Each structure stands twice: as C-alpha cells, then as structure tokens.
Amino acid sequence: MRTAVDLKKFVREAAALLARERDLAAFEVYCSSSEHRVARLNYTSDIPSRGVEEFKSLNADGFALRLVMHRDPHETGSASEAGDLSLEAVRAAIRKARDATVIDPHFPGLPAEPRKLPPSKERAPASDLMRAKDAPIAAAAWATIAGAISAFESHAPLKLPHPGLVIGGDLSLIRDRIAIGSSAFTDIRGDESAHFVSSVTALVESLDAKGTATAAGASLAEMSRAGARLGRDAVTRALKLRHGERPPAGRYRVVLGPQPVAEIINYMVLGSLTTGAFYSATSAYHGRFGAPVIDARLSLTDDPLAHRGPVRRRVTCEGLPTGRTAMIRHGRLVGLLSNFYDSHRLLTDEHRAEKLGPDAGTAPSFPVRSGYRLGESPARRYDAHPGSTGTNVIMRTRGGVGDRELVEVVGDGIYIGRIWYTYPINGQRAGDFTCTVSGDSYLIRNGKIAAPLAPNCFRLNANIEQVFAKPLAVGKRSETAVVWGAPEAYFVPALALEGIELAQVGAADSD
Amino acid sequence: MASSDIFAAVDFLKREGEAALRRFVRTHRGAAYAEMRFEAMFHRSASANDGDQRDSAESEAAAFGVTVHFEHRGGVVGHGQTGAEIGRLALNRTRLLAALDAALGEAYARARFSAREKAAVLKHHGAAARSLMRAGAIAPSTARDEIAATFRRDPRTLDPDELKRLCRDASASIAGLGPDIAFNAVAALSELRQELFINTAGALISQACAFAQGDCYVVAQTADGHQESYDTIGQQRGFECLAEGWRDELMPNPDLPTFAIELARETRELAAAPALKPPAGEVVVVTNPHFNALVAHEIIGHPCEADRALKMEAAYAGRSWFLPSLEHNEIGRPVGSPLLWACSDPTLNGYGHYRYDHEGTAGRRVTHIEGGVFRGFLNSRATAAALGVEPNGSARASEAWHVPLIRMSNTFFMPGQSDPAQIIAEVDRGYYVCGHLIPSIAESRENFRISARRVYDIEHGRLGRLYRAGSVIADSKSFFSKIDAVGNDLRMVAIPNCGKGQPMQVKRMSNGGPTLRSRARMGGG
Structure with a gap:
C-alpha cells in the first residue's frame, strides 16, 4: 500500500496543477490505496480440498478528479486513473474529465468545509492490522481449520465413515488509506482504516447439522484469537444442532437472533434510510420522516467512531468529517445517511414535502456524514462515486430483557439464529421480504430451548413492519453480527416476534 | 480518438510474459507452477436521471492476477494469488515487469506460508485431515490462440456526447410520461476488453470482446399503488446495439430509448394495478x-x-x-x-x-x-x-x-x-x-x-x-x-x-x- 505521506504529496501536487487550469471554477482530487487480503477456507472431509482454497490479495491504488467548469456552475466532469500517481496521469485525467462533462442542473458544487480539520479528526488509528503481513493471516486461517478438525475429532462417537464435515468461510483483512484535496478546502485531508472480518460455517452433512461462527475486529490480537476460536465454535454449534426437527408450516412466535436482525436491517432497512432513497421515492418509510416508524424501545444509529466498532473512519470520501448519525431514535425516524449530492437533491426537491411527509417539519436537515466511495468490497476505491453507506450500525434498546426472558416470552415457537438470501421481494418500498432459515436455530417449548431445528426447512415470508413495529420483547444486549458482502458492521439485539409465517421447504418433494 | 495505448501492454506481454513466468519459477525453490492473467480495458459510460444528465465517464484500465503453486516436502502443495490494478503503469514496460515480478513474489510467499501451515495440520491430525492431500488437478492448459472482438462501432472512437444524449433523451421521454413517474434512471456503457492468459505449461491465449449495455430503472406511483422496475439490455457488440437495436433470434433488443419507454409504460400500468392476493395451494x-x-x-x-x-x-x-x-x-x-x-x-x-x-x-x-x-x-x-x-x-x-x-x-x-x-x-x-x-x-x-x-x-x-x-x-x-x-x-x-x-x-x-x-x-x- 502507498503511505499516507505519498498520497497527500500526490494530492497536493495534483491540486497545484489543477489550480493553474483557467477554465476550471472548482476541482477535487481524491486518492486511495486499498488492499483486501483474503484467506478463503475450504475443508471437506469426504472430498479432496485445499484447506485454504485461496490465499490472495487485491490491491488497488488510484485517483479521481472532479472538475467544475467556469462557463456553467452545473457543468461537471470526472475521471479516474489507476496505479499511476504522477502529474502525467493527472494531465490525462483532466482531458478525460473535460470530455466527460455533463450539465446537471442539480449539481450543488463540491463539498466545502473551509475550516481545517482538527488533528483529532485525522489521528492515525491504533490498529496494528495496518502493518500486518501474510504470516499471521495464514496462521489464523489454518488455526481455524485445525480447530474445526480437532473439535470434530474430539467427539469420538461421531467418527463416521463418511461424516460429510465441511468447513467454509474466510478470514479477510481490509485496509485502506485516502487523501483528498479540493479548491474548497484549505488543507489536504487524509484517513486510514483497517479491520478484519471472519465468517466460518461448519456442516456435518451426515447429521444434517450446520453451525456458524463469526468475528470482526480492528487488531492483530483479535484476529489471532478469532482464528483459534471460530473453527472450534462452528463445529461445536453444528454438532449441538444435529438431527434437527422439521415442524409443520404455520404462523409462529419466534425469536430472531442478532444475525437475522442484522441481515434484515442490512437488506431491508438501511437502504431506506438514505436521502437517495427518499428522493427516488423508494424508501420503505416514504412520507414518514419525523414520524414513529418502529417500536419505541428501538433506536438505530450509525457511528464510524464507535469505540468497539471494527470500521473506524474519521474523514468521508468527500473530505468531510464523519460523525454519529442517529437514524431512528426511540422508534421515530430522525436522520438519514447522506452524501453531499443526495442531501442537496432531496432538500431542493419540489416534491420534498410529499416524500418526507407531514412530520418532517419545515426545515429538515440531513448532515452529510456518510459519503463513501466503495466498490464490491468494503475498501474505499478511487473509481467509485460517493454513495451513502453505513459503518458501524448499532441498534440499541430500552426496556430490553435477557436471552432467557426472550425465549420465555415466546413460550412455544422457534429461535431463528441464522437466515439467508434475504431480499425485498416486492421492491424496497413495499417492505416485503423472504428468506430461508439456514441454521443455528431451535424449537422453543414451554419457554425453553427444547430441540434443534433442521437447517433449511423453513422459508420465512414477512414484512419489516412485522419485525420492528411491535415486537413482543426486545433483547437488552447488542451483539456483533456479520452480513456477507455488507460494508457495515452490525451490533444488534435479538427480538421476540408474534405471528411470523414459516413455509416448509421440501414439503412438495416429500408428497 | 481516445488513447488505446494501454492495449499495447497486451502485445508486450505476449512477447515477454512467458519468459518472465518461467524465469520466476526457475529461480524460486519449490515453485511448481505459475500463471498470469492480464487485462486491458477501455470503458465509456453515461447516465441520466429524470431527464437530466447525471454522469459520464471514460476510463482505461489494466490489471493482472498471478497464481503460484508451491510444493513443500512430502508433496504438500500451497496456493497463493495476487491481484492488482495497475492502470497506466502498464504503459511503462519496465514498471509493468517489475509489478508483475513483485506480485509473483507475494503469491509465492503466500503459497509457501500456506503449504507449511498445511503440512503442520497434516502432521498433527493425520488421517483426519487426509482429504487435504488428495486435492489434485488436471494438467494445466497448453492452448495457444488469438480471438478478436466483434463490433461495428469501436468503443474507443465513440463520441462521448452521443452516449450522453442517448441516456438523457431516453430518461427525458420517461419523465415526459407524466407525474405518475416518480423517478427514473437510464445508463449506458460501451466497453472493449482484451485478456491475456499465460502459464508455465505453455499456454498463451489472447481474447478480446466488446460489451454494450443499457440499464433502466423506473419508479412509478399512483393513488392505487407503487412499483419499482428495472431491466437491462446488453450484447457482446459495439454501441450500435444500443443506438439501433439488435435483431438476433436468441437475444434481440430494441434500441435503448424504445426499451426504456416500454419499461416505463409497463411500470406506470403496474403502479395502478392491484397487488396479487394469491389463493392457497398450488x-x-x-x-x-x-x-x-x-x-x-x-x-x-x-x-x-x-x-x-x-x-x-x-x-x-x-x-x-x-x-x-x-x-x-x-x-x-x-x-x-x-x-x-x-x-x-x-x-x-x-x-x-x-x-x-x-x-x-x-x-x-x-x-x-x-x-x-x-x-x-x-x-x-x-x-x-x-x-x-x-x-x-x-x-x-x-x-x-x-x-x-x-x-x-x-x-x-x-x-x-x-x-x-x-x-x-x-x-x-x-x-x-x-x-x-x-x-x-x-x-x-x-x-x-x-x-x-x-x-x-x-x-x-x-x-x-x-x-x-x-x-x-x-x-x-x-x-x-x-x-x-x-x-x-x-x-x-x-x-x-x-x-x-x-x-x-x-x-x-x-x-x-x-x-x-x-x-x-x-x-x-
């Protein structure tokens, strides 16, 4: 990766070059260096496998320019270049950006924050992951495999001729650095972050058993501990869930554990909590800004500076200071994730009153704290446009109860510990979703966890209102949850719910 | 004409890539196999929202991925990969070869780390980990071939204003359908890619392809309901498929404006239609x-x-x-x-x-x-x-x-x-x-x-x-x-x-x- 000093030096020199271009009214230079190191796990007891299937890195360095032309304040163009941080590359990018100009009547100009950022906003993170090499990643990944095999071996009665033990998942280390300068800033701003995410799934196919374990963190020590623990935990959970029951279809009282709650927030809620969604009339909370939208015991915030959050960011990819965004406070929708363009676009929209609704007040504001340029991975990318993305998404509760009480409230029902492939089946605004219950789940009888539920035996069909509007009870503890492919980290509680429709998977095939 | 210099890197690697890979394997103990995939790309795109231009871009990209297999004592094999986007660095042959060599070095180190850790797991767990020793593969490819892209309008010579206009006009025609259309976005791209695959077994394959793609997203709302629809047209051809449509028996498409307005009309009609209340059972x-x-x-x-x-x-x-x-x-x-x-x-x-x-x-x-x-x-x-x-x-x-x-x-x-x-x-x-x-x-x-x-x-x-x-x-x-x-x-x-x-x-x-x-x-x- 390029050093922070190199990135800032490049941005300073590029800005000086751009300042000499007479036809430009304003400009921005954004530069990023990112790396995603992945040790992908694949151990199968009955099928030849490599253990660590892929041990790889993906490196991307580059810069992007945004230009605003003198002849029209709404005429703007952008271009990016990979790899080459030279003034020759800047000249090439200027030519491309000029060719790419469009006249966008809604273009609000470039983000401006004339004050120099205080040093605390750019303090280097303490994460030693920023400097981690391959050896500890290989060691942690193989420790996960070894731990899983050990845990399985230690259950002597389970030594089967074809156990069908499968260990999958990965250990990913994501780190990035940025520098940004613009004609609207008096300083060159920089930021860097590093975190790891590991997700491990253990299957014992001969026992129809599946268990998972996940971890996320921001230090080498946490990563090593995760490697030692996750394989063992996933296998142990899978073995506890062997030979699960397959109850009939029906409407059930359920407890949704932290992973399902995180998955539903990620795929069904967070996308609705952006200024872009309200502008395009696709938010599930269309017309309800300022109004109660979920149970008053629940609050949802995004905090890029959260002490325990693995994703730590101080400066957005628009050069603005990050900060905590309260999205839902005690059930009421009070804030949205936003980038500079979308915030302006919504606030100047002639249909704003209809889109936000009567509770929005006459002068709503949408502070711009979430403009990140991300690609397919959670790392920042030079060639992506600023979107509105969360960082550490935290659901807090008041009046919450412990895990045991949640199960007691349900009485007879299902504890759902993991769901899969959760999608807004009728579009985001409708709030309808469907997914399958893929593991880590139990039957609840007489207020107690009674027996394992077979993985993949239920399809869940519901609407977000059924999940968040009036839960029977809410958990008091927010736990870490990882959602595959999501750039955010989640800290969410379990929820006890009434009347969730569960349809059987495989019912027709067994007719 | 936009610069196509980055594609010259493919020709350079056709000449020098095999020797570089073989030299690397020869000089690194335990390295059993190496391969490289290189890609040069030209991309032009534009988008419009609600009848206004929103974005336009032109980019040239170059990237590679390398894989190295390391054979440890006892036949334990580890695998390592490195991928990098190098962009304009590919224009400089010395820097390109240096970047490739560095990536091979990284991948080699990963393969070696992984092989050693795997050997330790095999030693400790013995028969329980035996499946790790059975992973094999069919011998690497030795194919050599060259395949050209198919297009009538070269993505590199496409007038950027034509692409911008196409998107803006299509988006404007959707917005013109009336107030039931709450939002629309139309995007289009024209792209040329050239890929190169080289390995130490003797394969050298160069294949190029062009892509043209149009995307449309429409949100409609009426007093009765709301509908979000999106769809894509695309061909491995040039911009002609978007500007004029493509008549092909298996995968025809109308031109982008026609495609977009048809989707918008359907979306508006659906917003006024009732939601399905299905019967129980099959x-x-x-x-x-x-x-x-x-x-x-x-x-x-x-x-x-x-x-x-x-x-x-x-x-x-x-x-x-x-x-x-x-x-x-x-x-x-x-x-x-x-x-x-x-x-x-x-x-x-x-x-x-x-x-x-x-x-x-x-x-x-x-x-x-x-x-x-x-x-x-x-x-x-x-x-x-x-x-x-x-x-x-x-x-x-x-x-x-x-x-x-x-x-x-x-x-x-x-x-x-x-x-x-x-x-x-x-x-x-x-x-x-x-x-x-x-x-x-x-x-x-x-x-x-x-x-x-x-x-x-x-x-x-x-x-x-x-x-x-x-x-x-x-x-x-x-x-x-x-x-x-x-x-x-x-x-x-x-x-x-x-x-x-x-x-x-x-x-x-x-x-x-x-x-x-x-x-x-x-x-x-």
Whole structure:
C-alpha cells in the first residue's frame, strides 16, 4: 500500500496543477490505496480440498478528479486513473474529465468545509492490522481449520465413515488509506482504516447439522484469537444442532437472533434510510420522516467512531468529517445517511414535502456524514462515486430483557439464529421480504430451548413492519453480527416476534 | 480518438510474459507452477436521471492476477494469488515487469506460508485431515490462440456526447410520461476488453470482446399503488446495439430509448394495478421467457457450478441440490419432467459468450438436464479432477485481479415444440407470470421464491386481470417435475450483475428459456 505521506504529496501536487487550469471554477482530487487480503477456507472431509482454497490479495491504488467548469456552475466532469500517481496521469485525467462533462442542473458544487480539520479528526488509528503481513493471516486461517478438525475429532462417537464435515468461510483483512484535496478546502485531508472480518460455517452433512461462527475486529490480537476460536465454535454449534426437527408450516412466535436482525436491517432497512432513497421515492418509510416508524424501545444509529466498532473512519470520501448519525431514535425516524449530492437533491426537491411527509417539519436537515466511495468490497476505491453507506450500525434498546426472558416470552415457537438470501421481494418500498432459515436455530417449548431445528426447512415470508413495529420483547444486549458482502458492521439485539409465517421447504418433494 | 495505448501492454506481454513466468519459477525453490492473467480495458459510460444528465465517464484500465503453486516436502502443495490494478503503469514496460515480478513474489510467499501451515495440520491430525492431500488437478492448459472482438462501432472512437444524449433523451421521454413517474434512471456503457492468459505449461491465449449495455430503472406511483422496475439490455457488440437495436433470434433488443419507454409504460400500468392476493395451494403457472431466465439462473445455473456442488461455497452462496454428496446425488437421475432440457453454451452469441475460460480451457456446451435427467456440472480443472470428468471451460474471473470461479455462460432451458399461445389457451384457471424481478432461493437452491414484473389471471384459456407484486414459490424438483408444456419461443436476456465469491465478483452472462407451464404456489404483496 502507498503511505499516507505519498498520497497527500500526490494530492497536493495534483491540486497545484489543477489550480493553474483557467477554465476550471472548482476541482477535487481524491486518492486511495486499498488492499483486501483474503484467506478463503475450504475443508471437506469426504472430498479432496485445499484447506485454504485461496490465499490472495487485491490491491488497488488510484485517483479521481472532479472538475467544475467556469462557463456553467452545473457543468461537471470526472475521471479516474489507476496505479499511476504522477502529474502525467493527472494531465490525462483532466482531458478525460473535460470530455466527460455533463450539465446537471442539480449539481450543488463540491463539498466545502473551509475550516481545517482538527488533528483529532485525522489521528492515525491504533490498529496494528495496518502493518500486518501474510504470516499471521495464514496462521489464523489454518488455526481455524485445525480447530474445526480437532473439535470434530474430539467427539469420538461421531467418527463416521463418511461424516460429510465441511468447513467454509474466510478470514479477510481490509485496509485502506485516502487523501483528498479540493479548491474548497484549505488543507489536504487524509484517513486510514483497517479491520478484519471472519465468517466460518461448519456442516456435518451426515447429521444434517450446520453451525456458524463469526468475528470482526480492528487488531492483530483479535484476529489471532478469532482464528483459534471460530473453527472450534462452528463445529461445536453444528454438532449441538444435529438431527434437527422439521415442524409443520404455520404462523409462529419466534425469536430472531442478532444475525437475522442484522441481515434484515442490512437488506431491508438501511437502504431506506438514505436521502437517495427518499428522493427516488423508494424508501420503505416514504412520507414518514419525523414520524414513529418502529417500536419505541428501538433506536438505530450509525457511528464510524464507535469505540468497539471494527470500521473506524474519521474523514468521508468527500473530505468531510464523519460523525454519529442517529437514524431512528426511540422508534421515530430522525436522520438519514447522506452524501453531499443526495442531501442537496432531496432538500431542493419540489416534491420534498410529499416524500418526507407531514412530520418532517419545515426545515429538515440531513448532515452529510456518510459519503463513501466503495466498490464490491468494503475498501474505499478511487473509481467509485460517493454513495451513502453505513459503518458501524448499532441498534440499541430500552426496556430490553435477557436471552432467557426472550425465549420465555415466546413460550412455544422457534429461535431463528441464522437466515439467508434475504431480499425485498416486492421492491424496497413495499417492505416485503423472504428468506430461508439456514441454521443455528431451535424449537422453543414451554419457554425453553427444547430441540434443534433442521437447517433449511423453513422459508420465512414477512414484512419489516412485522419485525420492528411491535415486537413482543426486545433483547437488552447488542451483539456483533456479520452480513456477507455488507460494508457495515452490525451490533444488534435479538427480538421476540408474534405471528411470523414459516413455509416448509421440501414439503412438495416429500408428497 | 481516445488513447488505446494501454492495449499495447497486451502485445508486450505476449512477447515477454512467458519468459518472465518461467524465469520466476526457475529461480524460486519449490515453485511448481505459475500463471498470469492480464487485462486491458477501455470503458465509456453515461447516465441520466429524470431527464437530466447525471454522469459520464471514460476510463482505461489494466490489471493482472498471478497464481503460484508451491510444493513443500512430502508433496504438500500451497496456493497463493495476487491481484492488482495497475492502470497506466502498464504503459511503462519496465514498471509493468517489475509489478508483475513483485506480485509473483507475494503469491509465492503466500503459497509457501500456506503449504507449511498445511503440512503442520497434516502432521498433527493425520488421517483426519487426509482429504487435504488428495486435492489434485488436471494438467494445466497448453492452448495457444488469438480471438478478436466483434463490433461495428469501436468503443474507443465513440463520441462521448452521443452516449450522453442517448441516456438523457431516453430518461427525458420517461419523465415526459407524466407525474405518475416518480423517478427514473437510464445508463449506458460501451466497453472493449482484451485478456491475456499465460502459464508455465505453455499456454498463451489472447481474447478480446466488446460489451454494450443499457440499464433502466423506473419508479412509478399512483393513488392505487407503487412499483419499482428495472431491466437491462446488453450484447457482446459495439454501441450500435444500443443506438439501433439488435435483431438476433436468441437475444434481440430494441434500441435503448424504445426499451426504456416500454419499461416505463409497463411500470406506470403496474403502479395502478392491484397487488396479487394469491389463493392457497398450488395453481397452474405459465411462465414467460424473461421470467424463466431468472429460474434458469438460480435453479439450474448456480447449482450446476461444481465448486458450489463440492461445498466450496457453503459459507456464502450455498450448496447444490444436484449433489448432496459424492455418494448420493442426482447425476443420471430424473430431476424434472421428460420435457425439460437445460444447458450452458458459451459458444453461442450472448452476453455470456467466450472461447476460453480463465484457466485456458476451451468453453463448450454443457448439458445439465436431458429429458428431465440431470447430466453434469460446469467445472474448473480442479473440480473436474475431483469429479473425475473432463474440464469444460467454466472457470472465469470478473476482472483479471480476481481469482477465477466457476460461472455460468449462456445458461438456459432449451426450447420445446409448443406454441406459447396454445400453452395459455389450454389452461382453465391459472396465472401467466411475466418478467423477473427479485429472487430468493434456499441454501441448496432446492426451493425458491422469485417475484415477477407482471402477473395475469388466466381464465378459460384467456388472459385476464393484471397484478403487481406476484411471485412464484416452489420446491425446485417439484416445479421441474410438473412441467407439462415447453414453448418453442426460446429467448435469452442479458444478466449484468451475477455476484459470487469473496470478495464479491460481479459477472455478466445470459440466461433464458422458452415459455413453460407447471404448478406452484403464488406469493403476493
């Protein structure tokens, strides 16, 4: 990766070059260096496998320019270049950006924050992951495999001729650095972050058993501990869930554990909590800004500076200071994730009153704290446009109860510990979703966890209102949850719910 | 004309790449094999929202991915990869070779670390870890070939203003439909890619392709309801496919403005239609080619990927209902009606066309289902070895810096004999399901719920009322087994965004099928 000093030096020199271009009214230079190191796990007891299937890195360095032309304040163009941080590359990018100009009547100009950022906003993170090499990643990944095999071996009665033990998942280390300068800033701003995410799934196919374990963190020590623990935990959970029951279809009282709650927030809620969604009339909370939208015991915030959050960011990819965004406070929708363009676009929209609704007040504001340029991975990318993305998404509760009480409230029902492939089946605004219950789940009888539920035996069909509007009870503890492919980290509680429709998977095939 | 200098790097590596790889393997103890995938790309795109220009971009990119195999004592093999986007650095031959050498060094170190750790696990766990020693692969490709791109209008010489205008005008015409259109976005791209595959076994394959793609997203709202619709047209051709349309029997498309306005009119009509309130239990469903494209994608294509079948995707996108285990699986067994045939064919002209995959294996037609009987998987060289079959050229990366995964090409249900109109006419009561929207599938793809853009009542052989928010819910084997009519109207559609892998790789391909009739439950909104 390029050093922070190199990135800032490049941005300073590029800005000086751009300042000499007479036809430009304003400009921005954004530069990023990112790396995603992945040790992908694949151990199968009955099928030849490599253990660590892929041990790889993906490196991307580059810069992007945004230009605003003198002849029209709404005429703007952008271009990016990979790899080459030279003034020759800047000249090439200027030519491309000029060719790419469009006249966008809604273009609000470039983000401006004339004050120099205080040093605390750019303090280097303490994460030693920023400097981690391959050896500890290989060691942690193989420790996960070894731990899983050990845990399985230690259950002597389970030594089967074809156990069908499968260990999958990965250990990913994501780190990035940025520098940004613009004609609207008096300083060159920089930021860097590093975190790891590991997700491990253990299957014992001969026992129809599946268990998972996940971890996320921001230090080498946490990563090593995760490697030692996750394989063992996933296998142990899978073995506890062997030979699960397959109850009939029906409407059930359920407890949704932290992973399902995180998955539903990620795929069904967070996308609705952006200024872009309200502008395009696709938010599930269309017309309800300022109004109660979920149970008053629940609050949802995004905090890029959260002490325990693995994703730590101080400066957005628009050069603005990050900060905590309260999205839902005690059930009421009070804030949205936003980038500079979308915030302006919504606030100047002639249909704003209809889109936000009567509770929005006459002068709503949408502070711009979430403009990140991300690609397919959670790392920042030079060639992506600023979107509105969360960082550490935290659901807090008041009046919450412990895990045991949640199960007691349900009485007879299902504890759902993991769901899969959760999608807004009728579009985001409708709030309808469907997914399958893929593991880590139990039957609840007489207020107690009674027996394992077979993985993949239920399809869940519901609407977000059924999940968040009036839960029977809410958990008091927010736990870490990882959602595959999501750039955010989640800290969410379990929820006890009434009347969730569960349809059987495989019912027709067994007719 | 935009600079195309970055493509000269491909010619340079054709001359120098093999020697660089061989030199690396020769000078690094334990290095058993090395390969390089290099890609140069020119990309031009534009977008418009609500009739206003929103964005435009031109970029040239270059990237590579290298793989090294390290053989430890006792035959334990470790694998390491490095991928990097190097962009304009590829213009400088010295820096290009230096970057390649550094990446090989990184991949070698990873392979060595991994081999040592694997050896330690094997020593400690002995027989319990024996499957780690059995992983083999078919010998690397030695193919040498050169394939040119097909286009009439070169993406590199396309006037950027023409692309911007096309998007803006299409978006403006949608906005002009009236206040029921709450939002619209139209985007288009024209792209040229040249890929190079070189390995230390003697393979050297250069293949180029052009892409043209148009995307449209429309949100409509009326007093009665709300509808979000999106769709894509795409061809492995030049910009002519968007500006003029493309007349092809399998995968035709109208020009971008026509495509966009038709989608917008449909979206407006749907916003005024009632949401489907489905009956309990199974009903007759007639599904059209566009809907069946997503069924073919999710329920045939993905579970036919051998890496998924062999549990390598278990933690992410799941397993395969075709292969519960090597001992108990559906190979050679009926999984559907005798009327059901399905295959993947990268040799056809479609969005998933290619000649060689990213392991240097020639792509060929793979029959998945033959008269209702399951026949086989898409594979890589390693998974072909595990399954004891020939490799069929299906390992592909979305970009050169990514690791190849097993991916669909042009994957579809094959056509039957029936007239689609007659298939509907024979139904007393049922639903006609048109256009796909959103899928949700169970972990081995043994069950699905896929939402449709439009659903119509069928009563006494005639189409009736239109509904929005309808979806088909079924167990896969049951749905396939109950197919009692297959149309003669095969069509494929461009799928622009199939995600797989960690980190996610987004790949373009085609899926399709003819009209099908079966039985399933319907979901509503």
